[in-house]
Amino acid sequence: MSDLLQRLRDRGWRLTAQRRVVAEVLDGEHVHYTADEVHARATARLPEIARATVYNTLSELVTIGEVIEVSTADRAKRYDPNARHRHQHLVCSRCGTIRDVHPVGDPLAALPEGERFGFSISDATVTYRGLCPDCSTDCSTDCSTD
């Protein structure tokens, strides 16, 4: 992700302040922000950036494969800048925290030919769900929630 801007330039992208800011927000730690969270953080650096621009830029980053779109059970999609190393996700059922995880083996290999129904399968995503350490000890709201 670090030289994302260079890679975008190489693709002939116009390097605008808005795109730079969105890329900076996603850069660094392994975050999984929603579009709105990206927008909030982008606004902190560039107050006049429009919501539509954030959506546009995120979609473009997804299209060119620099960012992965993650659909969890929540309504909003999340955007994962860790697109260069294959991984899966571990989601807390209570607080929604997401961690990147690396299961062993190829999940695609687990699907027998007879279960493919003529599809040409290109991808398998695995989502692990459970309670994160914080949520499994803190019963203040509801320990029975999953």
Added chain:
Amino acid sequence: MSDLLQRLRDRGWRLTAQRRVVAEVLDGEHVHYTADEVHARATARLPEIARATVYNTLSELVTIGEVIEVSTADRAKRYDPNARHRHQHLVCSRCGTIRDVHPVGDPLAALPEGERFGFSISDATVTYRGLCPDCSTDCSTDCSTD
């Protein structure tokens, strides 16, 4: 799913016409309707049924484990009445068709202890994506899509 109504009664549910209709829509084939599709089909049998009632009933069925909520890349969640046999899903990237599939082995076992970060993991869902037979031969719109 066939004696769902009986099981609901056993749980002390009030058996209303609306709930019966929603259950009937989900009964039978292995469908994966959105809430709106359920509502449309329910309306055909009980014209005055409200959208909120469909949402309420679906949520309740999910809560008690009679129906599974499936989040794909699409915006709308889908509802899968095949909750009594563990399975995963195969989704067409183009047309959105969903099939139930049965990979071998337990996906949970593929996640090493060192990759669990103290979570108590309860579930692993696998989503396979690709083109269904119809969509991989029919290039009328766009064969390059995925």
Added chain:
DNA sequence: ATCCTACCTTGGACATTGTCTAAGTCAAGA
């Protein structure tokens, strides 16, 4: 059979997330 009442349904307002458009702006090449 009738009544009661807690639970269910209704319609519509509202919330959230995402998409589209027309008009204005600007990055980068000439």
Added chain:
DNA sequence: TCTTGACTTAGACAATGTCCAAGGTAGGAT
């Protein structure tokens, strides 16, 4: 520095889901 096509903006619109107050009804009690 000029030009131009790509980018951004604000706000309307669309899709999906949630909430609430008012009225209706299933099913137990009498």
